[in-house]
Amino acid sequence: MDRMSKLRRLVMACLVTIPFVGGALAGTPAQGGETGSKAKLTCEVPAIKDGHFTPEVMWAMGRLGGYAVSPDGLRLAYTVTRYDVKANKGWSDLFVKELTSGKVKQLTDFSAQVYNIEWSPSGELRFVSSHEGTPQIYKMQADGTGLTCLSNVPDGVDGFRYAPDGKHIAYVSTIPFVPQVKDRYPDLDKSTGMVFDDLMYRHWDAWDDGARSHVFIAPVDAAGKLGEGKDLLEGEPYHSPLRPFGGMEEIGWNADGTALAYTCKKLVGKEAAFSTNSDIYVYDLAKKTTTNVTEPNPGYDRCPVFSPDGKYLLWTSMKRPGFEADQERLMLLNLADNTKKQLCPAFDYSASSMVWMPASDGFYFVSGVRGTSQLYKLMLNEAMPVALTSGRHDYHSVLLAGDKLYADRVSMLTPAEVYSVTLADGAQNKVTDINDAILKKLDMPQVQERWVRTTDGKDMLTWVVLPPKFDVSKRYPAILFCEGGPQSPLTQFWSFRWNLALMASQGYVVVAPNRRGVLTFGQKWTDDISKNHGGQEMKDLLGAIDELAKEPWVDKDRLGAVGASYGGFTVNWLAGHHNKRFKAFISHCGVFHSEMEFYTTEEMFFDEWEMGGKPWEKDNAVAQKSFSESPHQFVTKWDTPIMIIHGGHDFRIPYTQGMAAFNAAQILGIPSRFLFFPDETHWVLKPQNGLLWQREFFRWLDTYLKK
Numbered sequence: 001m002d003r004m005s006k007l008r009r010l011v012m013a014c015l016v017t018i019p020f021v022g023g024a025l026a027g028t029p030a031q032g033g034e035t036g037s038k039a040k041l042t043c044e045v046p047a048i049k050d051g052h053f054t055p056e057v058m059w060a061m062g063r064l065g066g067y068a069v070s071p072d073g074l075r076l077a078y079t080v081t082r083y084d085v086k087a088n089k090g091w092s093d094l095f096v097k098e099l100t101s102g103k104v105k106q107l108t109d110f111s112a113q114v115y116n117i118e119w120s121p122s123g124e125l126r127f128v129s130s131h132e133g134t135p136q137i138y139k140m141q142a143d144g145t146g147l148t149c150l151s152n153v154p155d156g157v158d159g160f161r162y163a164p165d166g167k168h169i170a171y172v173s174t175i176p177f178v179p180q181v182k183d184r185y186p187d188l189d190k191s192t193g194m195v196f197d198d199l200m201y202r203h204w205d206a207w208d209d210g211a212r213s214h215v216f217i218a219p220v221d222a223a224g225k226l227g228e229g230k231d232l233l234e235g236e237p238y239h240s241p242l243r244p245f246g247g248m249e250e251i252g253w254n255a256d257g258t259a260l261a262y263t264c265k266k267l268v269g270k271e272a273a274f275s276t277n278s279d280i281y282v283y284d285l286a287k288k289t290t291t292n293v294t295e296p297n298p299g300y301d302r303c304p305v306f307s308p309d310g311k312y313l314l315w316t317s318m319k320r321p322g323f324e325a326d327q328e329r330l331m332l333l334n335l336a337d338n339t340k341k342q343l344c345p346a347f348d349y350s351a352s353s354m355v356w357m358p359a360s361d362g363f364y365f366v367s368g369v370r371g372t373s374q375l376y377k378l379m380l381n382e383a384m385p386v387a388l389t390s391g392r393h394d395y396h397s398v399l400l401a402g403d404k405l406y407a408d409r410v411s412m413l414t415p416a417e418v419y420s421v422t423l424a425d426g427a428q429n430k431v432t433d434i435n436d437a438i439l440k441k442l443d444m445p446q447v448q449e450r451w452v453r454t455t456d457g458k459d460m461l462t463w464v465v466l467p468p469k470f471d472v473s474k475r476y477p478a479i480l481f482c483e484g485g486p487q488s489p490l491t492q493f494w495s496f497r498w499n500l501a502l503m504a505s506q507g508y509v510v511v512a513p514n515r516r517g518v519l520t521f522g523q524k525w526t527d528d529i530s531k532n533h534g535g536q537e538m539k540d541l542l543g544a545i546d547e548l549a550k551e552p553w554v555d556k557d558r559l560g561a562v563g564a565s566y567g568g569f570t571v572n573w574l575a576g577h578h579n580k581r582f583k584a585f586i587s588h589c590g591v592f593h594s595e596m597e598f599y600t601t602e603e604m605f606f607d608e609w610e611m612g613g614k615p616w617e618k619d620n621a622v623a624q625k626s627f628s629e630s631p632h633q634f635v636t637k638w639d640t641p642i643m644i645i646h647g648g649h650d651f652r653i654p655y656t657q658g659m660a661a662f663n664a665a666q667i668l669g670i671p672s673r674f675l676f677f678p679d680e681t682h683w684v685l686k687p688q689n690g691l692l693w694q695r696e697f698f699r700w701l702d703t704y705l706k707k
Contacts, residue, residue, distance in 0.1 A: 041091050041111045043082040051443030051468065053505035055694035058496060059083055059687060062434040064408055064416040065092055066117045069401035074099055075142060076406070077117050077125055078418060080434055083687040090687065094127060096142055097432065107144040116159045116248065120224075121166065126150070128157050137171070139224055151226045158213060159241075159248040162220070163257030168285070169226060170251055170260050171216050177237060178210035198269030202651045203602050204244045205681035213239045215251060215262045217285065232262065232283050232290065240264040242278055242302070249353070254306040259284050261293075261304035261313065273604040276322055280304045280315055293333055299326060303352070309360040311335055316351055317342075322605040323530070325487030327523045328352060330365070330378070344384050348522040351376075353397040364388070364405060366395050368489050368520035371449075371461045375407060375421060388426055392447065394492045395419075406431070410494040412465060413444045413501050443468035445504035447492075452513065452547045455539045461521075462544045463490070465500045465510040475555040477705040479503055480545045480582075481512040482563030482570040486529045486537070486610070489519040497684060497693060498564060506698050507706070508560075511548045515540035531612040531622050533594075534573055534629030541570065545581065557583070558705045562697075564588035565653065565682065569631065572661055575642055576634025584704035585642040586697060589653050589682055592661040594630035600654045635664045641671035643700040645693065647680035673700060 045060040065079035076097045083090045092114040094107045110131035117127040134156040160171040216229035241250040250263035265278040279294045294301040299318035313333040318326035328350035330343040353366040362379035373394035378385040398407040405421040418431040446466040451459045483490045516537040517529025549556040568590015591597045595615045598607045613623030646658030665672035
């Protein structure tokens with residue numbers, strides 16, 4: 001099941017969303033494909049015929065990464081990732097745009113990854129690049145000259161943040177930590193075996209190879225070179241930032257560079273598998289001491305941001321232990337008297353990407369509210385935040401530059417671009433034009449809002465995406481999009497896999513209900529799915545497709561349902577309950593056997609919270625009810641063609657779940673197909689695999705839903 005909104009922030013690229021820090025991708029290279037090599041990589045844009053949006057055209061689009069505004073406010077630096085499909089590789093380049101003239105200059109051409117960009121106070125650019133092998137920190141003039149390597153970190157740099165005074169730098173490096181088989185038995189250097197004595201031996205998409213992400217602090221000399229780094233977690237078997245979605249947004253300097261705050265879950269093994277208890281730790285450079293400032297809270301504490309005046313520490317916090325989709329509350333620590341309080345407690349939505357105002361009397365942040373994600377401001381002396389933007393789009397991160405905010409924005413019809421928001425009047429203006437040349441050649445779909453009445457009398461926002469050149473006199477096949485999570489937001493996202501505009505462009509009406517459990521409609525709406533899988537959320541979904549099927553332009557005899565992760569569970573469950581509504585299903589990385597999934601997943605806290613307990617607790621009525629809704633319990637009622645997709649490196653929902661669903665369908669004689677990627681995870685990131693995914697996705701739907 002997807003990690004709620006964090007996956008969305010993974011640039012929305014994989015419905016994942018990417019760790020951001022002040023508008024910049026933090027500490028993580030661009031996702032998808034292999035690391036670039038010395039060979040020249042090129043991105044070919046296929047011919048666009050009659051404005052048709054195809055998977056090949058989508059993979060030719062550039063993907064916005066990190067961005068930063070120069071100290072004088074006159075230039076925007078940003079990275080763009082592109083893919084060479086033939087080479088099956090991706091790479092990133094660094095660009096600078098003059099904000100007055102609009103002139104854009106490409107500064108790098110490395111055929112490698114470039115990320116974590118920032119400006120120095122003097123106007124130089126600093127970033128991480130892997131073009132010389134191990135990722136290191138480089139600097140460059142704004143015109144592209146003077147490329148200089150500043151670091152020589154043996155295990156490479158995952159991300160960095162300079163102290164405000166420039167005298168020190170905090171960086172993250174993934175270092176060998178826990179001895180492995182080859183360390184214990186040097187004569188078995190070709191053995192591939194792994195030995196584990198505790199839980200959390202694998203996580204999301206990686207086995208525990210003994211490496212740990214640690215935060216280091218190093219001095220910076222007059223030339224900008226890094227000195228020897230001090231490991232703030234020396235001897236500690238923990239990760240900071242949090243794996244796998246945390247980035248440099250989980251690390252923050254105080255105003256005078258004398259202290260660094262970082263996020264860490266200082267638990268291992270079984271304790272870590274059953275807990276969400278991360279904390280904020282503050283390291284004092286002079287005293288060389290570390291203090292846990294959030295210890296009493298048992299849930300997630302993340303993303304510390306010190307105020308410019310040095311008086312406050314701001315962070316996000318989840319209250320309930322073991323619940324990864326709790327509200328991300330805004331918490332404030334007064335550093336003078338060590339008092340803490342929750343800000344705007346009546347605001348029933350989650351916050352992220354906080355950036356302080358210069359006077360430290362308030363800050364800006366991002367929040368998803370009622371189906372879109374917007375920019376907000378909160379003054380410390382006010383009880384509620386004020387929305388600065390509105391519209392049918394999502395903002396993901398924000399930074400402040402003079403009298404403007406800069407933020408990346410997407411919609412269901414447009415991939416990410418940087419926008420400026422003028423503080424005086426709220427005017428929103430597009431700054432970058434990464435994909436304009438492609439988009440202007442495309443006939444894109446229409447997006448409509450529909451409010452559907454649920455079976456328990458609630459109003460539910462349902463996004464309806466209509467095919468290009470929509471004709472009300474025609475009848476179209478329709479797809480029910482089942483959101484994952486189960487608490488992921490279904491806002492105005494843009495995905496490079498689950499792309500609703502791409503689905504509609506192939507001639508389908510797409511119905512995407514904000515069913516019970518999704519974020520952005522208040523915590524009660526989100527909470528209603530936990531311990532109630534197969535309950536009201538399924539009624540919400542079926543009610544939405546039934547409502548849209550009444551439209552004369554929807555062919556009720558050509559309906560399909562698709563979904564990933566919890567959406568895959570949903571499809572597997574609907575296959576045994578849909579009463580012949582649907583003619584085709586696609587389930588990606590979905591749970592089929594809930595009890596076995598509990599035994600084989602890695603973040604045990606997730607299933608224990610969602611199911612209400614463990615499967616062997618026979619006296620636990622809540623847990624037993626949850627496990628009784630496992631899709632495999634209803635497999636004898638399956639009667640509809642189904643395609644199953646899974647990745648061999650998916651450790652969140654192991655691929656045997658997909659095998660079991662496919663095998664069951666085959667044994668029952670149901671038309672079925674298994675699309676398996678041995679080298680992919682919960683996501684499909686490699687270019688050729690991504691295109692194969694799209695082609696098979698539509699080949700299956702077209703077979704059963706098109707006349």
